[in-house]
Amino acid sequence: MKLTRRNFLAWAGLGAVGAVACEGFGIRRGELDIQSPVRLPEDLVRGSDNWYASLCRTCPSCEGIVVRVMEGRAKKIQGNPLYPTNQGKTHARCEAGLQALYHPDRIATPMRRSGPRGSDEFVPIKWQPDGIDSLRNALRANGSSSVMITEPLRGHLGLLVERFASAIGGEHLGFEAIDNNTLRAAVKNVFQQDTLPDFDFDNSRFILSFGADFLSTWVSPTRYNRGYGEFRQGEGRDRGMFYQIDSRFSMTAANADKWLPVRPGWEGHLALSLAQVIVSENLQARGVDVDTLVGGDSGIQALNNFRPETVAPLAGLTPEMTGGDPVEFLKNLARSFASNRPSIAIGGGSAGAQSNGLFNLEAIYALNFLVGSVGGKGGVRFNPGSPWDDVPASSKVGSLEDWTRVAEQIRSGKTKLLLLHGADPVHGLPDSVRLRDAIAQANDLFVVSFSPFIDDTSVMADLILPDRVSLEDWGDDIAEPGPGYQVVGMQQPVVNPLGDLDPLSFPDVLLTMAQELGKESQLPWANFKAMLREGSDALFAMNRGSIEASSADEFWNNLLRRGGWWDERRTGPAGVNAPDGLFRTIAGKATGPDFAGIGMGSDSFYLAPFAHNTLLDGYNGHLPWLQAAPDPLSTVTWQTWVELNDVTAKRMGVKEGDILRIESSKDSIRAVAYPTPAAPLDVISVPFGQGRKHGSDYATDRPGRESSNVMDILETTLVKGTGSLAWAGTRVRVSKTGESVSISKLEGNARAVEIGLTPAEKIIKTIAPENA
Amino acid sequence: MPSRKMLPLMIAGGVVTVIMGFVVVVLLISWFSNPPFGLGNAPAQPIAFPHTVHVAENNIQCEFCHRNVTKGAAATVPAVETCLFCHKDIDGGTVTAQAEIDKVRTAFETDTPINWERVHRLPDHVRFIHEAHIRYFTDETIPVKYGINGEEITQSLDVAQTCTICHGDVGNKTVVQPKIGQSLKMGTCVDCHRQNSVSTDCTICHK
Numbered sequence: 001m002k003l004t005r006r007n008f009l010a011w012a013g014l015g016a017v018g019a020v021a022c023e024g025f026g027i028r029r030g031e032l033d034i035q036s037p038v039r040l041p042e043d044l045v046r047g048s049d050n051w052y053a054s055l056c057r058t059c060p061s062c063e064g065i066v067v068r069v070m071e072g073r074a075k076k077i078q079g080n081p082l083y084p085t086n087q088g089k090t091h092a093r094c095e096a097g098l099q100a101l102y103h104p105d106r107i108a109t110p111m112r113r114s115g116p117r118g119s120d121e122f123v124p125i126k127w128q129p130d131g132i133d134s135l136r137n138a139l140r141a142n143g144s145s146s147v148m149i150t151e152p153l154r155g156h157l158g159l160l161v162e163r164f165a166s167a168i169g170g171e172h173l174g175f176e177a178i179d180n181n182t183l184r185a186a187v188k189n190v191f192q193q194d195t196l197p198d199f200d201f202d203n204s205r206f207i208l209s210f211g212a213d214f215l216s217t218w219v220s221p222t223r224y225n226r227g228y229g230e231f232r233q234g235e236g237r238d239r240g241m242f243y244q245i246d247s248r249f250s251m252t253a254a255n256a257d258k259w260l261p262v263r264p265g266w267e268g269h270l271a272l273s274l275a276q277v278i279v280s281e282n283l284q285a286r287g288v289d290v291d292t293l294v295g296g297d298s299g300i301q302a303l304n305n306f307r308p309e310t311v312a313p314l315a316g317l318t319p320e321m322t323g324g325d326p327v328e329f330l331k332n333l334a335r336s337f338a339s340n341r342p343s344i345a346i347g348g349g350s351a352g353a354q355s356n357g358l359f360n361l362e363a364i365y366a367l368n369f370l371v372g373s374v375g376g377k378g379g380v381r382f383n384p385g386s387p388w389d390d391v392p393a394s395s396k397v398g399s400l401e402d403w404t405r406v407a408e409q410i411r412s413g414k415t416k417l418l419l420l421h422g423a424d425p426v427h428g429l430p431d432s433v434r435l436r437d438a439i440a441q442a443n444d445l446f447v448v449s450f451s452p453f454i455d456d457t458s459v460m461a462d463l464i465l466p467d468r469v470s471l472e473d474w475g476d477d478i479a480e481p482g483p484g485y486q487v488v489g490m491q492q493p494v495v496n497p498l499g500d501l502d503p504l505s506f507p508d509v510l511l512t513m514a515q516e517l518g519k520e521s522q523l524p525w526a527n528f529k530a531m532l533r534e535g536s537d538a539l540f541a542m543n544r545g546s547i548e549a550s551s552a553d554e555f556w557n558n559l560l561r562r563g564g565w566w567d568e569r570r571t572g573p574a575g576v577n578a579p580d581g582l583f584r585t586i587a588g589k590a591t592g593p594d595f596a597g598i599g600m601g602s603d604s605f606y607l608a609p610f611a612h613n614t615l616l617d618g619y620n621g622h623l624p625w626l627q628a629a630p631d632p633l634s635t636v637t638w639q640t641w642v643e644l645n646d647v648t649a650k651r652m653g654v655k656e657g658d659i660l661r662i663e664s665s666k667d668s669i670r671a672v673a674y675p676t677p678a679a680p681l682d683v684i685s686v687p688f689g690q691g692r693k694h695g696s697d698y699a700t701d702r703p704g705r706e707s708s709n710v711m712d713i714l715e716t717t718l719v720k721g722t723g724s725l726a727w728a729g730t731r732v733r734v735s736k737t738g739e740s741v742s743i744s745k746l747e748g749n750a751r752a753v754e755i756g757l758t759p760a761e762k763i764i765k766t767i768a769p770e771n772a
Numbered sequence: 773m774p775s776r777k778m779l780p781l782m783i784a785g786g787v788v789t790v791i792m793g794f795v796v797v798v799l800l801i802s803w804f805s806n807p808p809f810g811l812g813n814a815p816a817q818p819i820a821f822p823h824t825v826h827v828a829e830n831n832i833q834c835e836f837c838h839r840n841v842t843k844g845a846a847a848t849v850p851a852v853e854t855c856l857f858c859h860k861d862i863d864g865g866t867v868t869a870q871a872e873i874d875k876v877r878t879a880f881e882t883d884t885p886i887n888w889e890r891v892h893r894l895p896d897h898v899r900f901i902h903e904a905h906i907r908y909f910t911d912e913t914i915p916v917k918y919g920i921n922g923e924e925i926t927q928s929l930d931v932a933q934t935c936t937i938c939h940g941d942v943g944n945k946t947v948v949q950p951k952i953g954q955s956l957k958m959g960t961c962v963d964c965h966r967q968n969s970v971s972t973d974c975t976i977c978h979k
Contacts, residue, residue, distance in 0.1 A: 011786065018790035032815075032890040038883050040851030048844045 053080050053563025055477055055491035056094040057470040058620055060152055060176070060395075061220040062477045063090055064563045065097070067494045074098055074471050074495045079222075080563045084483045086222045093614055096625040100469045101495070105622065105696040106452050107466040109502045117447075118440050118460050120694055127465075127504060134463050135509070136516055138446050142417040143168030143517070147406055149175050151422030152395030155476040155488070156531055157507055159391045160523065161421075164510045167519040170417070173398035173406070177428030177617035177711065178688065180219065181399055181724045182352040186361035191374065191576050195383045195394045196481040199346055201227030202234065203378035206336065206343035207242040208274075209252065210267040210364045211351030216251040216632060217611035218348050220481055228255075241340060243333065245270060247350060247728075248608045248643070248685045249678035251632040261680045263316030264606045264728055265593025267351040268360035270315050270330070271367055272306035272587060277334035278370050279303060279583075285341060285372030293369055295581025302587035314592070316680075342378025343371050350608055350728040355594040358721040362586045369582065375575030381484040382572030388538060393478040400716065401723035403429050410438040410445055420449040420457055421467065421506055427456040427618055427692055430714040430725065432666050436460070450506045453622055459694040467506040472497050474505070474529050485571045488539070489564040490532075507531075539565055595731045597665035597715045605644075607664070607730040608685045609710045615689030618709070621699035622692075631687070634674050635747035640708040642671040643685040644734070649675035652736070659706060659739040662686065664715060664732045669708035672743050684734060686710045706741060814949035815889035820872045827932075827943030834932050842931060845901045849888055852880045891948050892939070894956065899979050908968070909934040918967040920960060 051066045056077070064083020068076040077095050081088030100106075108124070110131035115121030125131055139146070148165050152174040165172035180196070187193050201207060201224060214224040231240040244256035245267060253259040262270060277283070279300065284290050294300055308330035322329035337343050347364030354360065365380070373379025386393035398406075403425060409415040418439070426436045439447060439460045449461035452469055467473070475491035497503055507528035514523035525531040533556060539545065540555040545567035549555035559565055579585065598604055611617060614626035621627070628637050642660055654660065658673040662684070671686055679685065691709025692699040701707040717726040826832045834841060837854060841847040855876045864870035879886050894900055909917060912928040919925055919937050935942065940951030950956075958977075965972045 014786045014790060018794065030887065032893060033887040034849050034890045036849050036852050036886040036888060038852045038880060038885055040853055048840060 146170035146417035175423035202230035206340040210347035212348035268363035271363040273311040283338035295584030299584035353728040399723035454695040612689035622696035
């Protein structure tokens with residue numbers, strides 16, 4: 001090609017266009033930048049994670065956890081391998097603690113009510129001056145007629161709240177929908193102990209459990225699961241034997257060698273029946289003074305009223321259940337329990353939630369004296385108290401009698417200020433207490449909630465001052481039940497709140513108020529961290545336990561690093577003496593259970609409510625992971641289901657997914673039918689935990705998702721001797737609504753068939769008979 | 773003058789020539805440069821940071837600022853706060869130096885991160901872990917090791933000496949630039965791994 005002036009210009013133009021185009025393929029400005037952040041806290045090294053020890057607060061057992069934090073954000077929660085109670089394991093509930101941290105429904109700022117009470121209409125306000133001033137004015141005006149309702153509190157927060165309530169002249173009550181007051185009373189009456197004991201499943205050879213769903217929800221399930229693993233499969237030992245006596249087929253019952261579906265409320269009679277066999281056949285452990293324990297001849301005579309021949313029909317035992325004569329079954333059970341030592345008897349859950357619950361539990365725990373399992377290896381182990389003189393090791397929880405009184409005080413205008421933290425009593429109390437109505441109609445009442453979430457009680461608040469969630473805040477705990485020795489757990493803030501949230505720590509707010517109200521003498525600390533640090537210094541001064549340090553600062557750092565302090569040498573009492581005539585005393589209290597309400601007609605059922613595996617009593621209802629975690633047996637998620645016997649269901653024409661109406665004398669609820677062969681003919685079971693009316697979408701009802709609160713229909717029967725709610729003491733009628741939904745469960749959606757029965761296999765067998 | 777019929781062919785030929793030329797230039801740059809697009813030059817930085825003053829004169833260790841280099845994958849650049857550990861009190865010896873230190877203080881006071889221009893960069897599909905390499909070259913139990921260009925190393929190295937194997941003598945540079953003439957291509961990595969009897973599995977380096 002000839003290079004002419006025109007060609008030259010054409011090529012030059014093309015070249016220029018190409019150069020511009022090529023520049024577009026280059027690296028954009030800033031692409032290769034590497035940025036120096038302005039500040040670099042120790043835990044903000046990019047690409048490098050840090051694990052902080054802390055405590056889980058998604059259930060009352062308060063397990064030790066470690067939290068993975070990357071670049072200032074918590075990513076994962078696991079068990080703290082050093083922490084004595086859970087030893088590196090956790091319940092699924094703990095892992096969902098992250099969802100409380102990042103929850104989209106967290107209350108971002110303080111809020112004041114702007115509509116009618118309970119209307120869920122609030123306007124955001126600032127902490128200073130609006131929020132803090134309103135709280136101070138309310139405390140000044142009505143502190144002496146206040147009631148503070150919190151979650152069950154142990155450790156320094158328990159001390160702080162008690163002192164604060166006392167300083168302002170008010171009352172403090174811990175709230176737990178399914179409380180352990182009856183269990184505590186039984187432990188006190190039988191063993192004379194103020195704290196809950198530990199159970200040495202690891203070394204036991206026979207576990208006899210009455211109503212305690214200890215592998216799923218009861219008291220400290222992670223610790224019990226560890227012990228249970230050793231009990232069944234520990235090295236160098238035989239596989240232990242385990243009987244579960246319970247009116248519901250729980251996850252624990254599903255693991256038992258034998259599940260005995262006792263008639264609700266007759267567990268204590270069964271326990272005394274076993275005692276009668278042991279005593280009459282002289283099977284007690286060597287060294288047990290039966291005469292003193294039973295109470296002489298009069299005790300023997302009292303026990304003789306509980307012969308298996310008498311008790312088996314009362315407890316509803318049939319030959320189908322026991323695989324033969326129920327009387328012989330009970331006798332053999334007593335013989336096995338007495339001969340396979342060390343053996344242990346535990347009771348709780350529905351066994352203690354009857355009008356005669358205290359009698360039931362006392363009779364069950366007294367069995368341990370007969371087999372020599374009190375304080376010994378493989379038996380009941382006692383816990384020591386708090387390492388500090390004034391810090392409570394055990395949580396104080398109100399009974400139903402207390403809550404009925406509080407509701408009445410609100411109605412009468414005697415209580416003018418209600419302070420709420422970590423408790424949702426409107427959801428967690430039977431509807432018949434009418435707490436919601438009392439709060440809604442009290443004109444002189446001022447309600448302050450410190451909850452970071454809206455729930456059925458905080459929605460009634462006049463002022464909401466959102467607390468930090470546990471991963472953002474300080475705290476501590478005295479493990480209850482401990483592992484038999486003193487354990488203190490430490491909770492430290494592993495992250496700061498997200499930028500769009502403005503919570504303040506609840507204990508810090510209380511301490512600020514104490515100073516502003518001139519109560520420094522009782523609460524002299526500048527903030528909660530300073531209070532905890534003083535506790536740490538006191539532990540350091542004791543010069544014992546798991547942390548060796550040369551200075552108080554070093555001790556504090558190690559305390560935080562390890563997630564706690566424990567002293568294996570500071571154990572509870574090695575053994576306790578039984579009160580003289582213990583069995584005679586217990587037998588004297590024996591009564592059958594009361595079922596008030598609709599009566600014992602043949603058209604009604606026993607209602608056996610149970611704690612939900614992950615939501616518990618509803619405490620975790622707002623956490624979607626826990627809503628979506630399948631129930632271990634039915635695999636149902638998100639919904640309220642009712643377990644009923646499949647034969648009963650067939651008789652009623654009920655099939656899975658039908659919505660049933662469950663009605664007591666108090667009210668009725670709806671629940672999705674789940675027929676199962678693993679349910680007694682006359683018992684239906686419904687989980688607690690669902691049916692919130694306000695708050696997070698994850699917790700409240702929505703179209704197509706049946707969500708009901710079984711508390712709404714419970715009779716307000718009290719446990720004699722403790723005043724707690726006998727939540728398993730209700731009879732109900734069940735009817736069809738005519739509606740049906742798809743039950744949201746994992747099990748059964750993929751059809752399981754026996755090999756050899758599918759159509760394809762039949763064809764193969766037909767054409768190739770040798771494969772048959 | 774080309775005929776009218778030839779004009780589309782000429783235009784197409786021109787476009788193809790330009791594209792091919794671009795491809796050739798990119799390949800040449802990639803082959804002869806240090807990691808792509810760098811050409812071994814020293815990029816302009818927002819603040820003049822003389823390693824000579826900090827390392828050679830004042831003996832500050834590499835890992836004092838690049839704090840993650842012995843702990844994880846990335847060496848990391850220091851936070852502005854780290855500079856203020858010293859420059860809260862230490863002023864520059866010259867007016868120019870003082871002006872640069874003032875930039876650092878201003879960044880800290882105004883809460884503004886500093887965007888440094890990256891000097892060394894490996895492609896996104898490569899995983900390079902500083903910590904593992906420093907651990908190897910400072911391991912006194914391995915008697916003989918080989919450097920990035922096959923040179924035999926018999927004495928035990930400290931962290932700073934290890935850094936120089938790939939990065940050159942940064943401590944004596946006023947302006948940081950890649951080690952002159954040093955290839956950081958895949959072949960270099962593979963050769964070094966082979967000589968040191970380290971695995972050459974694909975997944976060792978490739979994500």
